[in-house]
Amino acid sequence: MTKILTPTGEHDVAAHDGLWMSPVDAERVTGWTLKPEGMCRADLCVPLPASALAPNEVDLEAFWKKLGGPVIASEARDVWALGAPAEERNAALEGLEAPDFTLPDLDGMPRSLSQLRGRKVFLATWASW
Amino acid sequence: MWQALYEELKDKGFMVVAVAEESRGAEHARPWIDQAASSYWQLIDADHRLEDLYNLVNVPQAIWIDEQGRIVRPPETAGSTDHFRRMDLATRTMTPEDQADRLAARQAYLDAVRAWVATGAHALPADQARAGLPKVTPEIAEARARFRLGLWLRANGRVAEGDLQMAEASRLHPDSWSLWRQAADLDEVGKASGPEFWKRVQALGDRPYYPPPKL
Numbered sequence: 001m002t003k004i005l006t007p008t009g010e011h012d013v014a015a016h017d018g019l020w021m022s023p024v025d026a027e028r029v030t031g032w033t034l035k036p037e038g039m040c041r042a043d044l045c046v047p048l049p050a051s052a053l054a055p056n057e058v059d060l061e062a063f064w065k066k067l068g069g070p071v072i073a074s075e076a077r078d079v080w081a082l083g084a085p086a087e088e089r090n091a092a093l094e095g096l097e098a099p100d101f102t103l104p105d106l107d108g109m110p111r112s113l114s115q116l117r118g119r120k121v122f123l124a125t126w127a128s129w
Numbered sequence: 130m131w132q133a134l135y136e137e138l139k140d141k142g143f144m145v146v147a148v149a150e151e152s153r154g155a156e157h158a159r160p161w162i163d164q165a166a167s168s169y170w171q172l173i174d175a176d177h178r179l180e181d182l183y184n185l186v187n188v189p190q191a192i193w194i195d196e197q198g199r200i201v202r203p204p205e206t207a208g209s210t211d212h213f214r215r216m217d218l219a220t221r222t223m224t225p226e227d228q229a230d231r232l233a234a235r236q237a238y239l240d241a242v243r244a245w246v247a248t249g250a251h252a253l254p255a256d257q258a259r260a261g262l263p264k265v266t267p268e269i270a271e272a273r274a275r276f277r278l279g280l281w282l283r284a285n286g287r288v289a290e291g292d293l294q295m296a297e298a299s300r301l302h303p304d305s306w307s308l309w310r311q312a313a314d315l316d317e318v319g320k321a322s323g324p325e326f327w328k329r330v331q332a333l334g335d336r337p338y339y340p341p342p343k344l
Binding site for chain 1: 130131134142143144145146147148149150151153155157158159161162170171172173174178179180181182183184185188189190191192193194195196197198199200207242245246255258259262264265266267269270271273274275277278281282287290294307310311313314318321322
C-alpha cells in the first residue's frame with residue numbers, strides 16, 4: 001500500500017511505479033474523475049497526455065504536476081504528499097469567501113467555520129511554542 | 130487570550146475561533162487552553178492546515194470574516210508587537226516605555242475589533258482586502274507539502290527523514306516563522322524561542338517580526 005497525504009486527508013492506495021493507480025482510487029484521493037476529456041471536477045476538465053494513461057490506470061503524479069501542485073515522495077517512495085496548487089490557493093483567497101475548514105476541539109469534537117455563518121468571526125491563531 | 134473581548138461582544142453576533150497551530154497535538158495545548166478558561170471555540174490544528182488555507186506565516190495572526198462568510202481583513206498580526214525585540218534578554222524585561230507602548234498597541238487592536246462589531250468599521254472593501262493578501266508562490270505550496278510529509282514521517286518513527294523535509298520546507302518558505310518554529314519545537318521543547326530563534330530575529334534587521342496591522 002502507498003500512503004498519500006493530501007491537504008485535508010490521508011489515503012492508503014494500491015499504487016505501483018510511483019503513483020499509477022486505478023481511476024477509482026485517483027478520484028478517492030483527489031476528487032477528480034477520469035473521463036474521455038481528461039481528469040474532471042465539476043465542469044472543469046484537465047486533459048492528460050497519453051503517457052499518463054494506461055488501460056484502467058492513471059498516473060496521478062503526472063496529473064497533479066499538470067495541475068501545478070507539488071508532489072513530494074519519501075525516500076522509500078512509500079509515502080507521498082500532494083500539495084494544493086499555489087494558483088488554487090490564490091484564486092480561493094482572492095474570491096474573498098473565507099475558505100471553510102473543519103478542525104477538532106480539545107475533546108475531539110469537529111467544528112467547521114461554515115457553522116458560524118450569520119456571525120462576525122474573529123479567526124485567530126496561537127501556539128505554545 | 131480573547132475571553133474578555135468575547136464576553137463583551139458575544140451577544141452582538143460575534144464569535145472568536147482560536148486555532149492552536151500545535152503539531153504536538155491537543156494534550157500539549159491543553160494547559161494553555163484550560164488556563165484561558167474560554168467559552169469561544171478552541172480548535173487544534175496539528176497539521177497546520179489553517180496556515181496552508183489562509184497563507185499564514187506566524188502566530189498570532191487573525192482574519193476577520195463577516196456574517197456572509199467573506200474575508201473583510203486579510204491575515205494580520207493579532208495584537209502582538211515587536212517590542213520584545215528590545216527586551217533585556219538576561220532579565221527578560223522590557224523598559225516601562227516599551228511595556229506601555231506594547232499595551233497601547235494591543236488595546237488599539239482590541240478597540241478596532243469592538244468598532245467592527247458595533248458599526249462595521251475597519252471592514253475593508255473587496256479590492257483593498259484582496260490587495261492585502263500575500264500571494265502563495267509555487268515555493269510556498271511545495272513547502273506546505275514537504276512540511277506535511279515531514280510531520281507524518283516524524284509521527285511514524287522516521288524522525289531524521291522528517292526533519293530533512295521540514296528543513297527543506299523552511300528553506301523554501303523562509304518568511305514562515307511557524308514552519309521553522311514548529312519544527313524547532315518538535316525537535317526539542319523550548320528550541321523555538323532559544324538562541325537560534327533570536328539569531329533569526331536579529332537577522333531581520335529593519336524588517337518586522339510582527340508587521341503592525343494597517344488599521
